[in-house]
Amino acid sequence: xxxxxxxxxxxxxxxxxxxxxxxxxxxxxxxxxxxxxxxxxxxxxxxxxxxxxxxxxxxxxxxxxxxxxxxxxxxxxxxxxxxxxxxxxxxxxxxxxxxxxxxxxxxxxxxxxxxxxxxxxxxxxxxxxxxxxxxxxxxxxxxxxxxxxxxxxxxxxxxxxxxxxxxxxxxxxxxxxxxxxxxxxxxxxxxxxxxxxxxxxxxxxxxxxxxxxxxxxxxxxxxxxxxxxxxxxxxxxxxxxxxxxxxxxxxxxxxxxxxxxxxxxxxxxxxxxxxxxxxxxxxxxxxxxxxxxxxxxxxxxxxxxxxxxxxxxxxxxxxxxxxxxxxxxxxxxxxxxxxxxxxxxxxx
Numbered sequence: 001x002x003x004x005x006x007x008x009x010x011x012x013x014x015x016x017x018x019x020x021x022x023x024x025x026x027x028x029x030x031x032x033x034x035x036x037x038x039x040x041x042x043x044x045x046x047x048x049x050x051x052x053x054x055x056x057x058x059x060x061x062x063x064x065x066x067x068x069x070x071x072x073x074x075x076x077x078x079x080x081x082x083x084x085x086x087x088x089x090x091x092x093x094x095x096x097x098x099x100x101x102x103x104x105x106x107x108x109x110x111x112x113x114x115x116x117x118x119x120x121x122x123x124x125x126x127x128x129x130x131x132x133x134x135x136x137x138x139x140x141x142x143x144x145x146x147x148x149x150x151x152x153x154x155x156x157x158x159x160x161x162x163x164x165x166x167x168x169x170x171x172x173x174x175x176x177x178x179x180x181x182x183x184x185x186x187x188x189x190x191x192x193x194x195x196x197x198x199x200x201x202x203x204x205x206x207x208x209x210x211x212x213x214x215x216x217x218x219x220x221x222x223x224x225x226x227x228x229x230x231x232x233x234x235x236x237x238x239x240x241x242x243x244x245x246x247x248x249x250x251x252x253x254x255x256x257x258x259x260x261x262x263x264x265x266x267x268x269x270x271x272x273x274x275x276x277x278x279x280x281x282x283x284x285x286x287x288x289x290x291x292x293x294x295x296x297x298x299x300x301x302x303x304x305x306x307x308x309x310x311x312x313x314x315x316x317x318x319x320x321x322x323x324x325x326x327x328x329x330x331x332x333x334x335x336x337x338x339x340x341x342x343x344x345x346x347x348x
Contacts, residue, residue, distance in 0.1 A: 030054075033064045033071075052284045053117040060116075067115070087115075098251040107136070123286040125177060125279065126243035127194060129161040137162075160244055166253045169246035174276040174297050175289070176304060178212070179241040195238060197281040203234065209280050212238070214290060221278055221292045226303055240278070242297070242307030273297050276304075 040048035054060045065071060070083035087109040088095035098104055109115075112132035121129070134142075139157065147153035164172055178195045200209045213229045214221050229235070244265060258264045274294045279287040296303040 029063050029065060030060060049116045056284050056286060057116070057118050058120075059118060087113075094251050101251070101253045103253060111135075117285075119286050121245070121249040122289055125194060125281075125287055126161040126175065126245055129163060129245070129249075130157075133162045159242070161246075163249055163253075164244050164246055165255055165259045167246045167248075168250040168252050168254060168256065169248040170256070170258075171247040172244045173247055174242055174273065174307075175245050176240045176242050176276060176278045176292070176296075176307070177287075178209075178238050178278075178280070180237065181239055194241070194281075197283055197285075200281065203238070210290065213278060219290055221290060221296075223293050223295055223299070223303065226292070226296055240304050240307065242276070242304055 034049060034051045034054070036042050037047060037049045038051040059067065067085040068082040069085070070080065072078055072080070075082065095109075098109075112135075143154040143157055146157065150156055163169075178200060180193050180195050180199075197209070200212060204211055208217075210219070211217065212234065213225060215225055215228065226240075229238075229240075274297075276292045276296050277289040278292055279289050281287055297307060
């Protein structure tokens, strides 16, 4: 009874303030549910929901009753257990795709995805993508197993979400994250730790996190802004960590043939390398992406120095220096040969 009074009290309060009409019925309903379920002390940890995380999900926009249709106005005093929709009721194609994998017999959707904090892949960091995997697959064991065929396996697992290789997505995006340099564990893991929203907000001094790197505030990061960031006062405390994430996240977890080919990533000039994004954390734990000018990944020194891809990354200045060295090395033999040719009559 007390919970119902709290719920209807909220609705009446919103009505009194004149803000009920602009609110969608689903959002109002969810707000009423979260009066209790947003309080772990009221409902217990198992039934508690983080309102900040849930409010920005597609499920939050649908409203609680979209999945829990049997909840009545007398809940929870009616003593009935609310119904729960199955994921496949809406995600039929994904369910069919996942059911064909070996994982389906060992993990249900809820083992990897929290339905009350489910966000699109582009709003989730590569580190967060790997957390469900490492819940079952211990990272050091995976590094050892991959190390049987993959050079620097631990470093690859640090810089790649598992689904970059275990996917049907034919391409990938390069996403950069603001991170803090760390000591690592000596095996290539833990070298970078993503900077939190609170840490970056403090560094930004109220100007917005984006201002740390997007100095003109146009939601587009130029190469000049990247150079200024890497050479600026924050370069000692912040770095850009680059990760390859699949363009489309799939659930079949297969490994395409090109993922066994090193040149899929380590090759000069693929279109995917021309495009990159910077992902900035939001207060609710998700990330917002900002496009970066072309060339940021291919320039080792002026673009993203902590994201080096052997066989792809280059630097224009070093290329020019190498050309001068090569030309200088040719001066002696070419010059000597030319002089001998021009003076051949005198030698006769």
